[in-house]
Amino acid sequence: MAKVNFYLKESKSKEPTLIYLQYIFNGHKLKFSTGEKIVPKKWNVDTQKARMNYTGHAELNGLLLKLSETATSAHRTQLTNNKEVTPESLKIELLKFLDKETSAPKGFHDILNEYIQVKKGKLTMNYLKKVTTLQNHLKEFEKVKKTKISFNKLDLSFYDLFTSYLMNDKNQLNNTIGTNISVLKTFLIWATGRGHNSNMMFKDKEFKAIKQDSDIIYLTEPELMRIFEMDLTDNNRLHKVRETFCFACFTGLRFSDVSKIRKENIKDDELQLVTVKTKNSLKIPLNDFAKEILERNEYKLPVLSNQKTNEYLKELAMIAEINEPIIVTKFRGVEVVENKEPKYNLITSHTARRSFVTLSLEKGMRAETVMEITGHKNYKMFKKYIKITDKIKRIEMNKVWSRQPSLKKVV
Numbered sequence: 001m002a003k004v005n006f007y008l009k010e011s012k013s014k015e016p017t018l019i020y021l022q023y024i025f026n027g028h029k030l031k032f033s034t035g036e037k038i039v040p041k042k043w044n045v046d047t048q049k050a051r052m053n054y055t056g057h058a059e060l061n062g063l064l065l066k067l068s069e070t071a072t073s074a075h076r077t078q079l080t081n082n083k084e085v086t087p088e089s090l091k092i093e094l095l096k097f098l099d100k101e102t103s104a105p106k107g108f109h110d111i112l113n114e115y116i117q118v119k120k121g122k123l124t125m126n127y128l129k130k131v132t133t134l135q136n137h138l139k140e141f142e143k144v145k146k147t148k149i150s151f152n153k154l155d156l157s158f159y160d161l162f163t164s165y166l167m168n169d170k171n172q173l174n175n176t177i178g179t180n181i182s183v184l185k186t187f188l189i190w191a192t193g194r195g196h197n198s199n200m201m202f203k204d205k206e207f208k209a210i211k212q213d214s215d216i217i218y219l220t221e222p223e224l225m226r227i228f229e230m231d232l233t234d235n236n237r238l239h240k241v242r243e244t245f246c247f248a249c250f251t252g253l254r255f256s257d258v259s260k261i262r263k264e265n266i267k268d269d270e271l272q273l274v275t276v277k278t279k280n281s282l283k284i285p286l287n288d289f290a291k292e293i294l295e296r297n298e299y300k301l302p303v304l305s306n307q308k309t310n311e312y313l314k315e316l317a318m319i320a321e322i323n324e325p326i327i328v329t330k331f332r333g334v335e336v337v338e339n340k341e342p343k344y345n346l347i348t349s350h351t352a353r354r355s356f357v358t359l360s361l362e363k364g365m366r367a368e369t370v371m372e373i374t375g376h377k378n379y380k381m382f383k384k385y386i387k388i389t390d391k392i393k394r395i396e397m398n399k400v401w402s403r404q405p406s407l408k409k410v411v
Contacts (some may be wrong), residue, residue: 001025002075004068009033011040019197021065022255023071026154028198030087032094036060063139070097085293085380086152087238089240090198108149111196115187120192124256124277126306127183134183141165151197154188159207164403167333175329182209191225212331216345218355222363224249226287226320238319240302241312243293247301250290252360255306255349262297282376310348317344357382 002025009018016037016263042054049064050057066081074093078085098117106114112135116128123131141162143151149158166172166180184208191197201207219227228246232239243256256276265273271284286294293301304312323342323351330337332348360370367382 002072004071006034006064006068008038008043011045015039020095021067021071023066023087025075025085027200028087030065030071030090030198032071032074032091034061035098039061059262061119066230067094068096070094084152086150106196108151109139111151111191112138115190126184127257130183131187134180134187137166137170138162144169151188151191151199154199155201156204156206159199160319173337174212174330174333176351178210178212181207181324182211185209208327216354216358217326217343217351217357219351219357220348223317223320223322224355224359226322227316230316230320238312238316240304241309241316243297244301244303244309245313245316245349245352247290247293248285249355250293251284252353252356252370253284254353255303255309255340258301260296261299261301261304262265266294266299275375276374280377282375284373312352313347313349314344317347318342320344322347362395364399 002023005022005024007020007022009020011017016039018035019036019038021030021032021034022030037056038050038060042051044048044051050060054060070092074090075085078089083089098295108215112247113231113287116131116135119128119131131324141147141314144165145161147153148358150266163181166177167174172180188197188202192200224246227242232240232242239382248255248258251271252276253275257273259270260273265271266286271290272282274281303309306332325340326343326346328339328341328346330339357370357374360373361367367379371377371379371382374382
């Protein structure tokens with residue numbers, strides 16, 4: 001059963017504010033600006049009409065009644081003609097009634113493009129790249145499956161078909177598929193809040209972004225120190241990468257934050273900055289290794305692009321003979337995918353942050369202290385960075401169960 005309501009955009013405003021029509025039907029919701037404004041104190045919330053003390057109340061209330069009737073009539077007509085009734089199709093009829101421009105409504109990809117444009121400068125380039133990648137997959141999906149994506153079609157059937165397509169046609173692993181679904185859901189939340197989408201199926205528990213724990217690659221202390229102490233006098237390219245990577249290993253910073261560091265960020269042997277990704281304010285005590293790197297680079301680290309950094313890091317680690325064979329286990333559906341690779345081939349800029357967390361715990365630093373340094377707000381997110389090594393287990397076991405000098409052996 002359809003329901004029509006009228007409400008004010010800013011109900012507590014002291015200035016005239018827009019009157020909106022809301023049309024709810026079959027789980028969908030249309031929010032439509034009537035273009036009319038009224039001061040809230042002259043609006044009757046109960047009757048959803050202009051009060052009699054509003055000059056022109058009869059004309060305004062008459063217009064609102066006709067808009068209500070137009071929406072109801074359009075709904076009925078489209079059903080009678082066996083047409084799909086959507087918020088967009090009803091909006092066209094309301095615009096026609098108001099003699100406004102009736103160009104074709106924006107489609108799914110139009111809104112997705114708008115999202116990308118709006119979010120430029122607000123989201124990291126890495127995340128925007130994920131959004132663009134998702135859009136490319138969706139367009140390819142439309143061609144392969146000979147279908148057209150719209151907000152109304154994003155139901156569980158779409159979810160099953162799209163995830164199956166990513167797995168079987170694109171050969172994606174579970175976590176990559178999960179990333180695409182997570183990005184899609186974030187976009188749908190944005191689109192829903194702005195009245196572009198009224199289909200809530202993406203909130204269903206089965207419309208989920210799969211996330212499976214992946215292998216944590218980190219450097220051992222000897223491996224880190226081998227890289228730190230390498231003589232790279234004749235290789236400026238690898239020298240630059242080594243400096244930024246090792247600094248991140250000794251501070252736990254993300255790659256995106258290392259590039260921001262200036263001498264002004266250093267106060268009393270403490271690094272103070274606001275992070276790019278989370279906007280957290282961090283204060284990181286600088287250890288001797290981090291200070292040495294900053295001093296020899298005059299407090300401005302030589303940051304290359306993330307792509308070049310990851311490429312050169314593998315070369316750097318190979319020269320440092322970090323070549324332990326690593327079996328990486330991933331999943332594609334229920335299929336277990338195992339690959340054996342030398343460790344240097346798995347090292348990226350993100351390995352630095354993981355190395356800092358794991359090595360700090362190995363050295364006995366409390367988890368709460370590490371979290372304060374890295375900026376993690378909850379243990380669930382922090383746990384993803386931890387590699388519980390045999391050394392950590394020995395340290396913790398001996399710390400808790402070592403024999404205290406005051407305890408005497410009972411005979």
